[in-house]
Amino acid sequence: LEISNICARDCHYCGIRSGNDTLERYRMPDDAIMACVHEAVDYRYGTVVLQAGEDYGITREWMAGLVRRIKSETGLAVTLSLGERSDEDLVAWKEAGADRYLVRFETSNRELYDRIHPPLPGIVSDRFALLRRLREIGYEIGSGVMIGIPGQTWKDLADDIEAFRTLDLDMIGVGPFIPHQATPLGYGIDQLRAPEGEQVPNTELMTYKVIALARIACPNANIPSTTALATLNTPTGRELGLSRGANIVMPNLTPKKYRAMYEIYPAKACIDETAADCRACMHRRIISIGREVGSGHGDSPNRNKKRAA
């Protein structure tokens, strides 16, 4: 559920970056969010992800109240994906009942990361430290990378997969980098490719390979078959992701009127669909490959194993 497309950051890859002034901005009101959350319950989903740009209009208190409300009105697991927020915010939201936090590290190559991910003035962006801290606070942690960022080498990608393992991630989300025309990586100002033969391609096949390798490196992690993959191959991308190592899907719950405003990359899958469409679509796709739709919170087997130990 994409609750706000307002963002303080200016990442060189992302369509909702602050520098994109062609975009109408929105932040969903509480009641609209709660209506979607109850829709998730009706669909028998076990968890809801609240995702937004790094929107400081989403205050510590407001989000804590919202998480409390979701936890008291529903049995859903709550996952947050709200960017690089302060320690105080992250602790308050955990105390309010949030279960999981997602923040991709995007690439483990520090130089490449700094190039495409300008920091906020005076604050160092260290997503590895952030992920370790989230784990310490008690969240299940999810992260991941984009595949085929201009400048990303095979060595970088191998290091990324190694980092999935050393971070002991509960969730690993990967998808192809898709150039967006309103971003530096899309309009040519920042398209520094790696030397010939070293540049990772941003292809569908490469994405399957990374999903498969992530599954081997992290047998117990939740791995979604992502929307970016479905964007490159709408007919069968989700199914092939699930067949090659992914085990979860994240059907979109965002009300239709907001979807087009959350285009982090162009031609994003599910833009013209409703939450009900996506539910039916995912259901059909899962059944079509001989799988069953699971029930429950979808806690990562990784986390369950640790709890039992």
Ligand code: 5AD
């Ligand atoms: N192409 C593919 N993925 C992107 N993301 C952001 N911009 C793009 C893009 N142009 C991914 C990032 C981010 C997640 C929410 O979406 O990995 O963490």
Ligand code: FES
């Ligand atoms: Fe949204 Fe298929 S999941 S249309």
